[in-house]
Amino acid sequence: MKKHLLIPTLALSGLALTIVAPPVDAQPRVVEETIEEEMGSEYQSLRLVRVVEGLEQPWAVAFLPGDRMLVSERPGRLQLIESGTVTEVSGLPGDLHARSQGGMLDVVPHPDHEANGWIYMTYSKGTEEATVPALSRARLDGSRLVDVEELFESNEYTSPGRHYGSRILFRPDGTLLMTIGDRGAEPERAQDPADHSGSVVRLNDDGSVPRDNPFVGSDGHAPEVYSYGHRNIQGIVQHPQTGEVWATAHGPRGSDELQLIERGENYGWPDASLGRDYRTQEPWSERRRYEPDFRAPVFEFLPTLAPSGLAVVEGGGFAEQWQGNLLAGGLRAQRILRLVVENQEVVHAEELLLHRIGRIRDVRQGPDGHIYVLTGESDGGLYRMEAVD
Amino acid sequence: MKKHLLIPTLALSGLALTIVAPPVDAQPRVVEETIEEEMGSEYQSLRLVRVVEGLEQPWAVAFLPGDRMLVSERPGRLQLIESGTVTEVSGLPGDLHARSQGGMLDVVPHPDHEANGWIYMTYSKGTEEATVPALSRARLDGSRLVDVEELFESNEYTSPGRHYGSRILFRPDGTLLMTIGDRGAEPERAQDPADHSGSVVRLNDDGSVPRDNPFVGSDGHAPEVYSYGHRNIQGIVQHPQTGEVWATAHGPRGSDELQLIERGENYGWPDASLGRDYRTQEPWSERRRYEPDFRAPVFEFLPTLAPSGLAVVEGGGFAEQWQGNLLAGGLRAQRILRLVVENQEVVHAEELLLHRIGRIRDVRQGPDGHIYVLTGESDGGLYRMEAVD
Numbered sequence: 001m002k003k004h005l006l007i008p009t010l011a012l013s014g015l016a017l018t019i020v021a022p023p024v025d026a027q028p029r030v031v032e033e034t035i036e037e038e039m040g041s042e043y044q045s046l047r048l049v050r051v052v053e054g055l056e057q058p059w060a061v062a063f064l065p066g067d068r069m070l071v072s073e074r075p076g077r078l079q080l081i082e083s084g085t086v087t088e089v090s091g092l093p094g095d096l097h098a099r100s101q102g103g104m105l106d107v108v109p110h111p112d113h114e115a116n117g118w119i120y121m122t123y124s125k126g127t128e129e130a131t132v133p134a135l136s137r138a139r140l141d142g143s144r145l146v147d148v149e150e151l152f153e154s155n156e157y158t159s160p161g162r163h164y165g166s167r168i169l170f171r172p173d174g175t176l177l178m179t180i181g182d183r184g185a186e187p188e189r190a191q192d193p194a195d196h197s198g199s200v201v202r203l204n205d206d207g208s209v210p211r212d213n214p215f216v217g218s219d220g221h222a223p224e225v226y227s228y229g230h231r232n233i234q235g236i237v238q239h240p241q242t243g244e245v246w247a248t249a250h251g252p253r254g255s256d257e258l259q260l261i262e263r264g265e266n267y268g269w270p271d272a273s274l275g276r277d278y279r280t281q282e283p284w285s286e287r288r289r290y291e292p293d294f295r296a297p298v299f300e301f302l303p304t305l306a307p308s309g310l311a312v313v314e315g316g317g318f319a320e321q322w323q324g325n326l327l328a329g330g331l332r333a334q335r336i337l338r339l340v341v342e343n344q345e346v347v348h349a350e351e352l353l354l355h356r357i358g359r360i361r362d363v364r365q366g367p368d369g370h371i372y373v374l375t376g377e378s379d380g381g382l383y384r385m386e387a388v389d
Numbered sequence: 390m391k392k393h394l395l396i397p398t399l400a401l402s403g404l405a406l407t408i409v410a411p412p413v414d415a416q417p418r419v420v421e422e423t424i425e426e427e428m429g430s431e432y433q434s435l436r437l438v439r440v441v442e443g444l445e446q447p448w449a450v451a452f453l454p455g456d457r458m459l460v461s462e463r464p465g466r467l468q469l470i471e472s473g474t475v476t477e478v479s480g481l482p483g484d485l486h487a488r489s490q491g492g493m494l495d496v497v498p499h500p501d502h503e504a505n506g507w508i509y510m511t512y513s514k515g516t517e518e519a520t521v522p523a524l525s526r527a528r529l530d531g532s533r534l535v536d537v538e539e540l541f542e543s544n545e546y547t548s549p550g551r552h553y554g555s556r557i558l559f560r561p562d563g564t565l566l567m568t569i570g571d572r573g574a575e576p577e578r579a580q581d582p583a584d585h586s587g588s589v590v591r592l593n594d595d596g597s598v599p600r601d602n603p604f605v606g607s608d609g610h611a612p613e614v615y616s617y618g619h620r621n622i623q624g625i626v627q628h629p630q631t632g633e634v635w636a637t638a639h640g641p642r643g644s645d646e647l648q649l650i651e652r653g654e655n656y657g658w659p660d661a662s663l664g665r666d667y668r669t670q671e672p673w674s675e676r677r678r679y680e681p682d683f684r685a686p687v688f689e690f691l692p693t694l695a696p697s698g699l700a701v702v703e704g705g706g707f708a709e710q711w712q713g714n715l716l717a718g719g720l721r722a723q724r725i726l727r728l729v730v731e732n733q734e735v736v737h738a739e740e741l742l743l744h745r746i747g748r749i750r751d752v753r754q755g756p757d758g759h760i761y762v763l764t765g766e767s768d769g770g771l772y773r774m775e776a777v778d
Contacts, residue, residue: 274736299691302738303726337692347663349691357742 004383026087028054028071028079035357038388042350043319043336045388048183048357051083051372052382058374060362061108062138065114071374071382072121074103080143081382091145093136096123100161102131110137118205119145122178126279130157133164133180135207145325151207154196158183163232169245171238173260175202175210177261179247181232193228196267200233200247200261202226214264217243229267229294235310235363236261241324242343248307248328249297250277251275256305257297258328260344268294299339299346306332309363309374313338316369317387327352329360331376336360357383417443417460417468417475422573424746427777430727431739432708434777437746440761441470442769447763449751450771451496453529454503458762459694460512460771463716467533470771481536482525491520499526499559499594507594508534511555511567519546522553522569524596531637540596543585544611547572552621558634560627563590564599568636570621575660582610582617584586589622589650589657591615603653618656618683624699624752625650630713633733637696637717638686640664646686647717650731657683667752688728688735695721697753698763702727703760706776716741718749720765725749746772 029052036048057074065072069081069090076098078089096104110118117139125134134153138145145249163181170176182190182198190198193215201224202213217223235248245261255275259267272290274297290296297337302306309329313322326339334355340348353360353373371385418441425437446463453459458470459478467486495647499507506528523542527534546704552570559565571587576692579587582604584651590613591602604610615776633708634650641774644664648656661679663686679685690696698718702711715728723744729737742749742762760774 131608302688302735303740346691351692 001293003273027053028056030081030084030086032084035150035383037242041352043321046352047386047388048353049384049386050381051238051384052079052086053379053381055079055223055374055380056378057103057376058361058382059104060106061372061374062109062119062363063364063366063372064109064119069372069382070107070140072107072118074098074101074105076103076123078107078121078145080140089140089143089145091138091148093121093123093125093134093148095125095134097126097128097131099126099128099131102133102164102370104162104168105133105164107338108170111149111170117326120168120170120176122164122168124155124164126157126160130159131161132157133166133178135168135178135203135206142201144242150202150208151213152201152224153176154180156183156189156195156197158185158197160184163250163367165233167233167236167247169238170205170237171245172243175204177202177236177245182230182269187231190229190231190269191266191271193218193225195226195246196222198230199228199367200226200230200236202263206234211247226263227261227265227267229265229269229271230259231269233259234308235328237310237312237326238293239312239324239341240314246298246310246312246326246341248301248305248310251304255297256301256307258299258326258339259295259297262295265295266293268296274300280351298344301328301330301333301337304332304336305330305335306359308361308376311363311371313367313371314365316365316371317389319387327371328362329363329373330348331359331361336363336373352385357381390396400504415439417445419470419473419475421473421591423722430741432710435741435776436777437742438773438775439746440773441468441475442768443567444468444763444769444771445767446492446765447750447769447771448493448765449495449497450753450761450763451508451510451749452753452755453498458761458771459496459508459529461493461496463490463494465488465492465512467493467496467510467534469529472690478529478532478534480527480537482510482512482514482523482537482539484523486515486517486519486520487513488520490509491522491553491748494522494553494555495557500559509540509557509559509565510555511557513550513553513555513707514542515546519548520550521546522555522567524557524567524592526594532710533705538596541590541667542590545572545578545584545585545586547574549573551742552639554619554622556622556625556636558625558627559594560634561632566591566634568619568622568623568625571619573660574619576766577616579658580655580660580703582607582614585611585613587619588613588617589619589625589651615652616650617654618652618654618658618660619648620658622648623697624717626699626701626715628701628730629703635687635699635701635715635730637690637694639695640735644686645690645696647688647690647715647728647735649687651684654684655682657685661771663689670776680737687730687733690717690719690722693721694719694724694726695748697765698717698749698753698758700752700754702760703754705754705760706778707758708776716752716760718752720748720750721749725752725762746770 132154138148162184165179165181232250252275336352357377362374521543527537551573554568554570621639641664725741747764751763
């Protein structure tokens with residue numbers, strides 16, 4: 001009898017779900033609303049503008065000619081922002097499979113986008129059982145992706161859907177770097193240079209392997225690997241003055257790191273780590289010293305930042321003291337850290353937007369010089385930080 | 390004509406000042422109000438209770454037998470909290486002179502207070518022109534200080550009224566340490582071991598110099614000096630397990646430090662510093678390396694903490710993972726950092742009370758095991774943080 005009584009209850013519950021309307025603001029829309037007219041910070045007053053609201057877990061923002069922007073939404077969408085409207089882009093790679101931390105991830109225009117129209121994107125690809133981070137490029141025809149071309153996929157399908165890495169950085173030599181996380185289940189894969197997981201890979205813009213990659217021709221090494229021993233890099237940028245490549249990486253508890261990425265280097269994960277086990281607070285590894293086998297992080301974020309998004313300030317009307325500074329977004333920390341780096345040391349840090357707009361997922365400087373920030377909540381937003389004289 | 394017109398305006402302005410009544414809550418009072426029933430943190434839920442409100446720039450809290458507490462207020466008062474009432478203590482040292490960062494500062498009971506009744510206090514002493522940090526002890530008769538006895542004053546009266554240091558730490562060997570800041574105008578005094586400024590001094594409990602002090606009998610050294618090269622230590626505690634003495638010190642911008650205090654050591658200020666000039670963001674010193682001449686800080690607080698108050702968690706029903714952790718208060722940062730220290734390294738940090746109750750001036754563990762926190766606003770408060778099962 002009891003069993004039978006459950007059936008109508010479940011049916012009712014299912015009915016209730018279909019009746020509940022989605023929140024009114026679930027659809028992304030351009031608002032261009034000034035949140036703070038003049039916000040104080042060291043050396044620089046800032047205006048904070050909410051540009052778009054109603055984004056669902058936005059992951060990356062890219063700038064296209066004609067004031068257009070693309071924003072990826074992790075659950076598997078790309079939104080085109082143009083002339084005050086938001087339009088969902090069609091034609092995404094058909095094998096994109098969004099689960100857990102995976103989905104539609106980074107999106108970056110080719111440095112010669114104006115000439116060739118290419119847009120590069122990373123995403124998780126596969127099935128409910130197993131996925132890999134993948135890289136494709138495509139062109140935009142109106143609001144439709146065309147000429148979609150897969151350039152690279154990581155070399156082992158795996159579960160769970162975590163630690164994809166997936167940030168893209170184009171470099172002045174015409175190559176690109178793509179970060180790949182350790183995939184979360186078997187961290188020791190980051191120490192295997194034959195496994196793309198836990199590495200930074202370097203590719204030509206057509207996906208081919210540059211002949212001068214550090215491990216080309218080395219047995220037991222994947223030729224795409226540029227550096228390895230990484231856990232999960234979620235921000236990467238090249239410094240315009242020094243040419244240094246900086247990355248922010250998630251560690252186990254208490255060891256989020258700023259790393260200087262150099263060719264052929266091993267960053268130690270998981271054999272060396274400053275971090276702690278999330279559950280017990282016990283050290284992750286017996287080994288806290290990176291030298292002489294591994295490259296040590298340049299800076300450890302204490303307390304936890306949970307970094308995502310990394311930009312360098314260049315021009316934009318920002319104060320002289322800000323020029324060349326890194327801006328590192330933080331999810332858990334809900335702030336941006338302005339990091340003053342000199343001689344490969346962090347010498348000063350300032351918190352920006354502390355608990356002001358939520359979890360920070362991406363930070364980029366736009367072609368207009370302003371700093372664009374994505375917040376990662378289910379009702380996420382795109383914000384603009386402008387220098388105020 | 391214009392000059393004459395200014396006179397009545399100024400007079401009116403003066404009148405207005407006398408008419409404005411002090412805020413109703415300027416008088417401190419016990420409220421015992423639960424602010425948060427159960428506040429999340431790593432490994433430990435916390436209850437937050439506002440115990441006293443209406444304190445004016447409280448600086449230190451001390452615990453006396455019979456659930457009594459003393460709170461110093463920087464402008465020159467001592468408040469006795471007893472049976473739900475707050476009573477101003479009379480009989481403070483007559484030469485106390487409050488200006489700028491000076492006034493009534495630390496207050497600590499003698500370890501054998503129950504037997505001898507002594508209460509130790511630091512304060513700034515002098516005139517409008519020049520002051521020194523001083524140490525006295527007294528007994529409490531009702532709400533009146535009696536038997537007031539000056540034990541020590543720093544050896545150079547100076548202006549401006551900044552960087553007094555003035556934290557007191559009793560050690561198990563019967564001596565006490567008192568921190569003395571560099572006094573703000575001539576930082577190089579911290580490198581002169583004949584000058585108490587910029588040092589930690591070590592005294593017997595009667596103010597005499599322990600014969601085993603590191604510089605006793607050394608020419609050009611004040612015999613009270615235990616360590617030097619300090620800028621402004623505002624938190625000091627001895628770890629109950631390791632016996633290590635930990636201190637938190639204000640540096641120039643971006644270089645607030647956690648220091649391990651050891652006898653006879655020079656901590657480098659101002660010849661070596663990780664800090665930056667407040668105005669220009671330029672390095673304070675050419676020298677960022679402490680070794681081999683100086684003791685390097687164990688940890689640099691980035692971003693700025695502006696530390697004040699330092700406690701060690703011992704018992705109190707707090708989670709095992711919290712035992713032996715340091716709790717470092719922050720004024721500018723408006724938070725407490727829980728620091729996990731192992732082998733003289735900070736291996737993990739968690740933010741507590743972030744922007745929740747304002748600028749943190751003091752953090753102590755009470756004899757009841759709870760953590761007591763003073764906030765330093767003009768309308769300051771005393772808070773209690775309790776472990777919740």
